[in-house]
Amino acid sequence: MREEILKNTLSYTDNDLVILSWDAALICNPENPTDLIDLIEFANVQVLELRYYDRELAREMEKMYYQIENADRSSSFRRSRQYHAIMARLMESSAEISEVIDKVDNLIRITEDVYYARVYATELRVLRSSQWSESVSKKIAVIQENYSMLSDEVRIQHSNTLEWIIIILIAMEFVFALWQTFR
Secondary structure, rough: HHHHHHOOOOEEEEEEEEOOOOEEEEEEEEOOOHHHHHHHHHHHHHHHHHHHHHHHHHHHHHHHHHHHHHHOOHHHHHHHHHHHHHHHHHHHHHHHHHHHHHHHHHHHHOOHHHHHHHHHHHHHOOOOOOHHHHHHHHHHHHHHHHHHHHHHHHHHHHHHHHHHHOOOOOOHHHHHHHHHHHH
């Protein structure tokens, strides 16, 4: 346990020391290290945000499957409209959460100070930020795959409808031509 905690030890000078763990941080510094405290808190907030979005995406996926199941029981015209509504909501959620994930992933560049960047990156690693980010990314990928499949299904339904309209128009033209001929 000691080795595990001490491997997350950072120091800028001989006078300071930062030891990070998943539930605490020890900061030894002769000056008031409010900037380090803020940085560590910021990393914790980001991981909390990732965990929140992971839960939200799990709920979204559950709701999505339920709505698709309900839509499949509807008539083809109504199903198409329901698929459009599901797709719109999925893309909105996916875009919003992807934007947040990109911000979290890119926030390592929030400081030009190399030491602060190392503390920040170590804290994110200790809190397993990458695992949460990966989980969220996988769920977004599943949502996007479902969006793609729903989109394909809507396109197929539209194509079938257009084919039937063309067949009906050809049949009507044929009947009209026969009617003109026998008249």
